[in-house]
Amino acid sequence: MTVQHSPERTTAPTPSDGEVHAAVARARDAALWWGALDFTDRKGWLLEFRSRIARTxxxxxxxxxxxxxxPKDDALLEVMLAVEHLTWAAKNARRVLRERSVHPGLVSINHAASVRYQPMGVVGVIGPWNYPxxxxxxxxxxxxxxxxxxxxxxxELTPRTGTWLADAWASLAAPHQVLQTVTGDGRVGEALCRSGVDKLAFTGSTATAKKVMAVCAExxxxxxxxxxxxxxxxxxxxADLEAAATFAAFGAMGNAGQTCAGVERIYVVEEVADRFVDILTSRVRDLRVGDADDAQxxxxxxxxxxxxxxxQVEDALARGGRAVVGGLxxxxxxxxxxxxxLDVPEDSSxxxxxxxxxxxxxxxxxxLDEGIERxxxxxxxxxASVFTASxxxxxxxxDRLRVGxxxxxxxxxxxxxxxxxFGGVGDSGFGRIHGADGLREFSRVKSVTKQRFAAPLGLVTMTRKRRDVAVARLLLTKVYGR
Structure with a gap:
């Protein structure tokens, strides 16, 4: 396996709490302009942002x-995936977030009802280092x-990547700073949580998420x-064992295993386990690790x-597990x-x-059912992933897997x-990014009703007529009681 020395860590200036708050204040001004644009105009800016990222x-x-x-090829794949999501969000925001009418129901038949999705204002984003x-x-x-x-x-491990994205937006010469980057450690993240943002999106460890939530709760x-x-x-x-093992190798070892949704556990049905393990070990045993251009x-x-x-490896081996590739x-x-x-107790770390x-x-x-239970x-x-021909x-x-x-x-x-x-349950978090749910995650939902004509029954008044109340009682029992 090819191994070379790692490059030097990069550093970036750490802003004070006041500077973080100032960035949010600038974002507040930018949000007034940006949020007032129609979907078509925002789409144009975002697609130009996409083009700028792709060209450079x-x-x-x-x-x-x-x-x-x-490796450079992995970084290329990451950027391609990011650009794909930027494209989808830009092109689908109008369809997902435009005002839509809803049926008012029998009791409120005299009203027109609709749902609107409005910008929240300023969103704070705290990102991870594994896919920056x-x-x-x-x-x-x-x-x-x-x-x-x-x-x-x-x-704080990938500050220049974050700054690059903000600089790419700034290069478009938009009249306001719709996207800004503030770099630094957890103290900067804490300041962002306390800065008055309208929502915060966090990606990271469960332990850190709990700390972030505690600050946001204030x-x-x-x-x-x-x-x-x-x-x-x-x-x-x-299952097609060749395909399962090939994908398992990528899911477990890709990006040095530093993937939130990567493969960390494999449950294989007993009758095909030996064959699967043989194929998997052949796929991962000779992977090239290091900083060389051809490293995997x-x-x-x-x-x-x-x-x-x-x-974790020490614990697994001490508890009776065995290593068929590598070890300590x-x-x-x-x-x-x-x-x-192999054969690691389920309560091992x-x-x-x-x-x-x-x-x-x-x-x-x-x-397979026992695999689902575990x-x-x-x-x-x-x-989670499942390989089967059925x-x-x-x-x-x-249907049964308890995952997002x-x-x-x-x-x-x-x-x-x-x-x-995309998102999880339990200690993997809550809320969703990507897709229509991701667009709505960063929107404020507003319900609107407009009375079109006087209500047939005068129930929303301090002087209800006995006849109207009698008709309402009849509707309740005859219509809803069927």
């Missing part, structure tokens, strides 16, 4: 690579398409959270993740070579806790589909 993507890709250590373009774009693009200005705090600032994951991949007896994944971006991987010797900071563990590294546990189950036993519930089994798994997204006969299939909402 080479420098963005280099920046992502330098800050995260991921794609993941925050799921909030940036949809919040902006909904008519909001955004103040974005990237991870001012009842609403929040959408994408937390951690411990995603399971299920392999049925009827790079270093661990967050240094402490190396210790987490080591601790694979942990060589800042890199971790591929690790495949390697099974129960998020790993965020290039290691995966493979455990045997008697059938997958659902986790406190996390972000995503349409009925796939539907059963998709299910991929059948693939992994991460949702990632490039702009129309699909």
């Amino acid at each position: 993507s080479a420098s963005l890709i280099d920046t992502v690579r330098e800050e995260t250590g991921k 373009v794609y993941t925050p774009m799921g909030s940036l693009a949809y919040a902006m398409a909904a008519g909001n200005a955004v103040v974005f705090k990237p991870s 001012t009842l600032t609403p929040i959408v959270v994408e937390g951690g994951g411990k995603d399971a991949l299920l392999v049925d007896a009827t 994944y790079g270093r661990m971006t967050l240094p402490k993740q190396v210790d987490i991987v080591r601790d 010797e694979s942990v060589r900071a800042p890199y971790v070579d591929p690790i495949v563990l 390697a099974v129960a806790e998020e790993t965020f590294g290039p290691t995966v546990v493979v455990n045997r189950v008697r059938d 997958a659902n036993a986790s406190k996390y519930g972000l995503g 349409k009925a089994a796939a539907e059963r798994a998709a 997204v299910v991929t059948v006969n693939s992994v991460l299939g949702f990632a490039a589909v702009g129309a699909l909402p």
